[in-house]
Amino acid sequence: MTLPDTLFPLVRTHEARDALRRDSIAFGFDLPADTVRDIVDFAETTPIGTRGDERLFWRSDVQGGRLADGTPVVLAMAPQPSDCAAIRRVCRDPALLAAVTDFLGYAPTKTIPRLFWSFVTDATDEERRRLGQTIDWHYDVHDFHFCSASFYLTDVTAGAGAHALVRGSHRGKSIRMLLGSANAPEEEVLAHFGRDRLMVVEGPAGTGFLEDTSCYHRAMPPTDRDRLMFQIWFS
Numbered sequence: 001m002t003l004p005d006t007l008f009p010l011v012r013t014h015e016a017r018d019a020l021r022r023d024s025i026a027f028g029f030d031l032p033a034d035t036v037r038d039i040v041d042f043a044e045t046t047p048i049g050t051r052g053d054e055r056l057f058w059r060s061d062v063q064g065g066r067l068a069d070g071t072p073v074v075l076a077m078a079p080q081p082s083d084c085a086a087i088r089r090v091c092r093d094p095a096l097l098a099a100v101t102d103f104l105g106y107a108p109t110k111t112i113p114r115l116f117w118s119f120v121t122d123a124t125d126e127e128r129r130r131l132g133q134t135i136d137w138h139y140d141v142h143d144f145h146f147c148s149a150s151f152y153l154t155d156v157t158a159g160a161g162a163h164a165l166v167r168g169s170h171r172g173k174s175i176r177m178l179l180g181s182a183n184a185p186e187e188e189v190l191a192h193f194g195r196d197r198l199m200v201v202e203g204p205a206g207t208g209f210l211e212d213t214s215c216y217h218r219a220m221p222p223t224d225r226d227r228l229m230f231q232i233w234f235s
Contacts, residue, residue: 006095007032008208016099016210020147023167024215025199029096029208031151036206038086040153043115043228046083048076051132062226065121072123074131074221081115081230091232096149099210100234104145108234118161118219118227128221135221138183139169140213143235151208153228158200158220161227165217166190167197189216 011028019026031039047056050073062073081087090096091111101107118133128135140146156162166189174192177184190198193216200220201209211217 007035007090007093008095011095011099013095013098013102017102020103020210020212024165024170024212025167025201026099026210027208029099029149029151029210030203031090031206031208033206035086035090036151036153039084039115039230040205040228042084042086043078043117043153046078046080048078048117050074050076052130059117062117062119065119065123072121072127072131073119074121074123074128074133075116075118077114077116081113084115087113087115087230090149090151090230100147100149103147103210103212104234110143110233110235112233114231114233116229116231118222118229120222120224120226133221134219136183137166137186137189137216137218139173139216141182142213142233146214146233146235147210147212148234149208149210149232151206151230152203153205153230154226155204156207156227157202157224159222159224161222161229162220163201163217164220165199165201165211165215166193167199168215169193169197170212170215184216 008029016026016028044059048059049056057067061067062076066072091113125135150163154160
């Protein structure tokens with residue numbers, strides 16, 4: 001079988017670049033169903049682990065957001081996502097890389113894939129923060145210049161771990177925001193940028209988007225169903 005040159009034939013590089021510069025986010029990077037299926041199959045059958053714990057376990061070991069010994073599992077990552085052929089293919093997709101390159105102004109020298117489950121759990125907010133779930137509004141400072149590609153691999157609604165951001169907040173931060181913590185209370189962020197810029201990204205499995213994560217964003221804890229997400233950091 002001959003594979004298509006790109007998984008994203010409808011992407012227009014300049015349109016993605018302009019959307020990122022204007023709104024911090026660009027859509028149109030939805031994964032084909034067979035690619036979603038391949039990555040989900042991998043995620044269901046590869047060991048995963050939590051931050052600060054060397055133990056590895058299976059996705060099926062997590063019941064009610066906890067392991068059998070009661071350990072809370074808020075977020076669990078696959079340590080070797082590049083073992084999945086479908087993930088490797090997305091990471092080197094020419095249309096995706098062209099859009100990233102146009103936005104950055106250079107071909108990315110770092111490409112870091114991440115594959116992780118977010119679980120419905122009764123963990124407290126403090127447990128969530130300790131275990132690496134970014135539930136607070138913040139902006140990233142990974143590198144000199146960067147962006148990320150994110151792909152939902154399960155159907156995502158507001159109650160299923162949706163990603164939230166403040167459109168255009170990669171620009172116009174106050175001096176206090178720039179010189180203080182990268183985290184900020186919701187009331188401060190929305191008062192500064194306007195509540196009308198708040199966006200909650202919902203969509204079916206396969207939904208993909210590019211984001212300038214120097215904007216304010218956060219993970220909404222799932223309450224209805226577990227979420228599987230594939231993300232690539234480019235810099």
